[in-house]
Amino acid sequence: MVSRIVFGRGSFNQLDEILAPKRNGRNAPFIFYVDEVFKGNHWLTSRITLSYKDKIIYVPTKEEPKTSQIDQLVEDVILEFSELPSGIIGIGGGIVMDVAKAVSLMLTNKGQSKDYQGWDLIKNPAIYHVGIPTISGTGAEVSRTTILTGPDRKLGINSDYTPFDQVILDPELTKDVPKNQWFYTGMDCFVHCVESLNGTYLNAFSKTYGEKAYELCQEIFLSDNLTEEESQDKLMMASWHGGMSIAYSQVGVAHAMSYGLGYLLGVKHGIGNCIVFDHLEDFYPEGVAMFKKMKEQHGVELPQGICADLDENQFNTMIDVALSLEPLWENAIGKNWKTKITREVLLKLYQKM
Secondary structure, eight states, X not given: OOSEEEESTXXXXXXXXXXXXXXXXXXXXXXXXXXXXXXXXXXXXXXXXXXXXXXXXXXXXXXXXXXXXXXXXXXXXHHHOSSOOSEEEEEESHHHHHHHHHHHHHXXXXXXXXXGOEESOOOSOOOOEEEEESSOSSOTTTOSOOEEEOSXXXXXXXXXXXXXXXXXXXXXXGTTOOHHHHHHHHHHHHHHHHHHHTSTTOXXXXXXXXXXXXXXXXXXXXXXXXXXXXXXXXXXXXXXXXXXXXXXXXXXXXXXXXXXXXXXXOOOHHHXXXXXXXXXXXXOHHHHHHHHHHHHHTTOOOOXXXXXXXXXXXXXXXXXXXXXXXXXXXXXXOTTGGGTOOHXXXXXHHHTX
């Protein structure tokens, strides 16, 4: 679990105070990975104080992070600085926070990041790392995984060393998120809850968090009486609770199949979950019905026919990626999932998208 959390509007202004005791000397910088959407946005960047060799690196977010990208960022740090950084700070959405988590892990673990895609392969603790979400829903700020697209698959580095040491939850930072992005990322949280609450891994811990996040999502996406600030505050906490729910259980069908879309077609995680979840009535009837209601209420139209022109090999690639995520299927279906989830079942579902 994340050991230290600060919540509140304006709490981003406490960043200097939080980082100061963690500095390891003049030659051990803090490196700030910041979503490139904030490049030139002095409202945010002017509040990042740089001292000594501290550095801001703007992270492109048109594509989800790749293992090759992480390896290059790690190499850049090693070549530029004589000492390990005092800390890595990720400021942005799920992509940027995953980059920050992955770099902090790979600075203390030898080899390439693709070698650590999986469960509990990391052997050494990461360097100090801080997560500051500027969009709510992914749960990346609290999760024990950093999702990367590698040469062979899309899969997270799942480890007890992955979670941030410190998180700053400032709802004010989410004020300029475009509506469609707000919906897609918010639905990532909603899908987390549905998959956790309907999974075979469900326990009292994950259920408590999942139920609260589910309740908050209903209030945010089906209610008309919230102010903008109330909606921002509640979605930030829904994201946290949804992330906590899956940290102690697992996600399911939508995430497994979304990884296939992401690996082959580069579809971003939030919208990928929406595209898949829209066709999962047979697995999550109540959740999908509510999702469609939310989609209609906010006038969101999902991309159609993204798999229409794929050939057999491409479908097989997506199916291979999806089937490789065995814990997700076991949570969704049970230990006998392989008797029910066949390649033919997945092919028919992908053909609908």
